[in-house]
Amino acid sequence: MAGPSAASGGKPIRDRDIGARTLAVVTENTQRHPEHAGPHPASPADLPTQYAPAEVEEKLYEGWVARGYFEADPKSERPPYAIVIPPPNVTGSLHLGHAFQHTLMDALTRRRRMQGYEALWLPGMDHAGIATQNKVEQQLAEEGKSRQDLGREAFVERVWQWKEEYGGRILGQMRRLGDGVDWSRERFTMDRGLSRAVQTIFKRLYDDGLIYRAERIINWCPRCLTAISDIEVEYQEDSGELVSLRYGEGEETVVVATTRAETMLGDTAVAVHPDDARYRHLIGRQIKLPLTDRSIPVVADPHVDPEFGTGAVKVTPAHDPNDFEIGRRHDLPSLTVLDERGVITAHGPFEGLDRFEARAAIVHALRGQGRVVAEKRPYVHSVGHCSRCDTTVEPRLSMQWWVKVAPLAQAAGDAVRDGRTAIHPPEMASRYFDWVDNMHDWTISRQLWWGHRIPVWYGPDGEAVCVGPDEEPPGTEAEGWRQDPDVLDTWFSSGLWPFSTLGWPDETPDLAKFYPTSVLVTGYDIIFFWVARMMMFGTYVMDEVPFRSIALTGLVRDEHGKKMSKSFGNVVDPLDWMEAYGSDAVRFTLAGGANPGTDVPIGEDWVKASRNFANKIWNATRFALMNGATVTGPLPDAAEMSAADRWILSRLNEVVAETDRHYEDYQFARLSDVLYHFAWDEVFDWYVELSKTAFARGGRAAEVAGRVLGEVLDVMLRLLHPVIPFVTEELWTTLTDGESLVVAAWPADSGFRDAAAEGEIRTVQRAVTEVRRFRAEQGLQPGQKVPARLALAGTPLTAHEEAVRQLLRLQPEGDGFQATATLPVEGATVELDLSGAIDVEAERKRLTKDLAAAEKELKQTTAKLGNEGFLGKAPEQVVEKIRARRAAAESDITRLKDQLARLG
C-alpha cells in the first residue's frame, strides 16, 4: 500500500494525524523544504504540505455513517429524492464501471441532500442465479461433489453459507469509495420481503393471463443444464463447415445446405420458397431421408430465402427456432434427437455421441453413400454461446414459463414517449424504443436451484395452481401435489427492484415517500434488459413509472480508449488507485470523464492529476487559514472591497449558477471542468496572489480580503463536495468549524455580479502576463526583484499598482535607471531597470512577431467589417465584438511600432 510517505517521495511527515486547524496555528514557521530546515527536530517546520487521503478518508466515512447522515426519513417534510442502486451481483467486486456510476449517483444524492431534499440512496445486491450457483458448484467440484450429491435443500443452504462468507465483498469497497448509501435499508433480491414481492407479481401476472407455460424452442446451455434467455446468449464468429446434402432418390432429389448435419436425424421436412420454379414440382412430394428409413415432405414456406444456398432448407422443428416455426405452420412432427446434454438419443449407430462428434460421424457416414454429400466448405458464422460458461448454446424444444410482454412493453414504451420518464442523453431513447417495441416473449423459468422458485403447484390430475404469497399450497406431497422445480430468471426479481426495495407489496411509508424514484443511473449496455423490465413491472403494478429519469453512462475504458478486459490485461482495480491517490482522485477523474452516454477513458496519469488538484485545494486552504480567512458574518460592503474581491465574488456566483445548470443535465464532465478551472486558474493562480497585497498590508484590508477568501473557499468546497467528499470535508470543517458538509447547505447564486471589476481584473491579468513574458524572454529569474518605475495614471491599472508590483516582483523605483525597457501596457508604461542587461535582439524578435500577428488581425477584422452581407445579417453583438477586436489590433500596432522604434 502506498501511504503518504511513499506518495510524497519520502519527505518526512512527522505527525500524520495533524489536522489543518492545528496547521493554521503552527504553520507560520513552516519551511517549504524540510530537508533545508536545519536541525529543529520537533519544530512545526516538518508539518505536511501534502494532503494524505489515506489518513482521513476512512475516518470521515465511518463518522458520516455513525451520525446517520445517509439515513432517509420517510416522515420528513422535505421533498424526496431517491436513487436505488443497480444491485451488483453478490459474486461481484468493485470495478471501475461501478466506481464510475457510484460516483455519479453519490454526487447526485449528496447535492440534493445539501439542497434540502430528503435524499435516499438505497444499496443492495442481486442474488445472480446462474453466476452464484456456478460459483458454489465449482467449490463443490473441488471437494469432488456435485449439487446432486447434496440434494436441493442442502445445496441452497450451502449457497446461503457461501453468500455469508464470500458474498458482498463489494459492499466494503463501496464504503472505501465514499458511497453515501443508507445502510439501514440494504436489500438483497432473495430477502424475505423481496421474495414476497416476486410471488405477488407472479400471481398477478398469472391471473391476468400474462404468464403462461408453453413448449417452445429455447436457448439451452448443455453444461448449465438450464434454459437461458436471449440476452444471456453471446454470439461469436465460429468457423464451421457448410455441408450440402442431397436428399431423395432418382429424379426427385433436392440439395440442402446445413452447418448442423447431426440434426438431419430429426428432419421432418424440406422447405422451399413457394415461388421458386426450381422446386415447384417437388412441393407436396415425399423425399427419402438418407441414413434413415424415413421419407419427409417438401413444403413451401415464404420464410425460405431462394437466394441463399440452394434455396432449399432442411427442417428440424425440435432443434432450430426457425424450423420450429415452419413446423408449426405446416403441422410437421417434432423429432427430438438430442438430450439435455447435447447427446444423440436417436437409436442407431449414432446414439450416445456428443453433438459435435455426431456431426463428424454423420458427414462421414453420408460420404460413404455416394453422391449424398454434394459439397463441403469451410464456413464462418455466428454461433450462440452461454454468457456464463461459453458453452455453445443448443436450441432445445422444452416446456418453459413465459411472460407475455407485448402489453407490458407497450406501457413501458409509452411512459417514455409521453415524457413520464426522460432519458438522458435523449439520443439514447431510440435504443430503448428499438428494444421495447420489438420484444419477444420472455422465458422466465430456469432449471436451477438458486433463485425464486416458481410458485405453481401441480396436482395429481395434472392441474396447476398458482399460489399467492400468503397462501398455503393446495395440497401435500402425499396427496400427489408438487411444486414446479424451476426457479425464476434473476432479472425477474431485479425488475421489481425500484419498488420491492421500498416495501412493496405493502403500502409502506418508504414506498409512499420515495416512489417513483428520481433517477436511474446505469450504463447504456443494460438499457435493454434491465431498464425495460423495471419500466414494464413498474408501470404494471404501481401504475407509475419507476423513475423520473434515466441517466445513461458510457463504459469505462483504458487510457487508449480500449475496452478493459482480462484478455487485454488492462483491467485496473480501482482499489489500488484509491489506496495510492485517494478516493477523491479516482472519483474526480471519473466524474471529469462523464460526458452523458459516451465512454470514459481513464489512466493512472489522470488520477494523479486529480490527486494534484486535491492537494492544490489543500494548500490553498492552508494559505487561507494561515492568513486568518474568516467565514462568518456578512460580507464587507462593496465599497470596502478591492476590485479583485468584487471580481472573484462575481465569478463565484457565476460558477454556482453554471454548476447547477450542469447538474440538471447530468453534465458531470462540464461541471468538473468548470470547478477545476475556476478553483485553480482563477482563485488559486490569481485571486490568492492578488489578495497577498491586502494580507501584507494588514488591518482592515487584510480583514476584508480574509472574509472574501473565506467566502470563496467555503462556497467552493461546498460545490466540490458531492464529487470529492473527503478532502472537501476535511478542509471545510477546519475552515468553518461547521459540523459536516454532508449536511451543509448547497450554495445559491446570490445574484452578485460586477462586470466592471471583472473587466478590470482581466486587464490586470493581461498586463501582468505580458510583462511576465517580457521578463522570461529577457532571462530574468521569476523571483528576481527588479527596480521599476510605473506610470499607470489614467489607465485601468491605476488602482492596481501595488498588485502589479507584487505579481511582477517589482521593487520600488530607485535612482540609477540605466538601460531601461519600456513596456506600454494598455496605455500605461512599466519601466524596468535592467541595469544594461536588456537583450535587444530577443525583444525585437518578440515585438516583430506580435506586430505581424496584430497586422493580420487588423486585416481580417477590417475585411469582415467591410463585408455588407456580414453587417446586414450578423447579430449586433458579433459585429460589436469584431469592432472591438479591430480597435485592439490598431492600438497594438501603434504600441508595438513605438516600442520597436525605441529599441532603435
Next chain:
RNA sequence: GGGCGCGUAGCUCAGCGGCAGAGCGCCUGCCUUACAAGCAGGAUGUCACUGGUUCGAACCCAGUCGUGCCCACCA
C-alpha cells in the same frame, strides 16, 4: 442485413454557425515563504476527404473513406 455513433494538438477528449480549446505529454527558466503533487513563460492543428448551403462552416446538408458499438430467425 438493419440501426446508431465517432474521425479536432503527440495521446485521451470537449466544443456543434461568429478569434480552434482542455487535461496529460513536450520545450525554457525557476525551491518566487500555501503548494516542486508547485510556479512563470513557450511550441504544437489541411478540425478525415469531396462537394453544397451561408456574409461567415470544425459545427448544417449530400456523398466518400476509415472506425466503433448495438440489433437480427446469416439454413
